[in-house]
Amino acid sequence: MIIQWKWLFEKVLTRFAGIMLFGFLFVKDLEDKELINHEKIHVRQFLEISLVAGLVFGTVAWFISLWFLLGIPVAFYIWYGIEFLIRLIKYRDREKSYKKISFEHEAYDKEDDFTYLQNRRFWRFWKYI
Ligand SMILES: [Zn+2]
Secondary structure (H helix, E strand, O other): OEEEOHHHHHHHOOOOOEEEEOOEEEEOOOOOHHHHHHHHHHHHHHHHHHHHHHHHHHHHHHHOOHHHHHHHHHHHHHHHHHHHHHHHHHHOOHHHHHHHOHHHHHHHHHOOOOOHHHHOOOOHHHHHO
8 A cells, every 4th residue: 555645754754755664655756656666675575574573473472472473563673773773883874874774775776677576586685685
């Protein structure tokens, strides 16, 4: 689902033009096809991470506590944040660290390839780590 929300990007997330939250896309401009492709790549990454996290957290939840199931939808964002911090320590540059996060690196690299998601292999972001 793609939602155009100009106010969000003009008043709150002023440095961004789009964001993927839990599989939903919020964009400043529905006509920006590269941005939408970029965010769709993040949706695929999110679903892949959630699938693997589901196996891990689901198993842990079965034996310990159902609370671990809450880790499934946030696993992508935890990975994203940890990778950003590691790269920030390495590069000491926020913009460079952001662009080098494997999820962003793949999305920026392939955002202009509109058939990319049709042929993309599972966990392809791993190539960008
Ligand atoms: Zn991105």
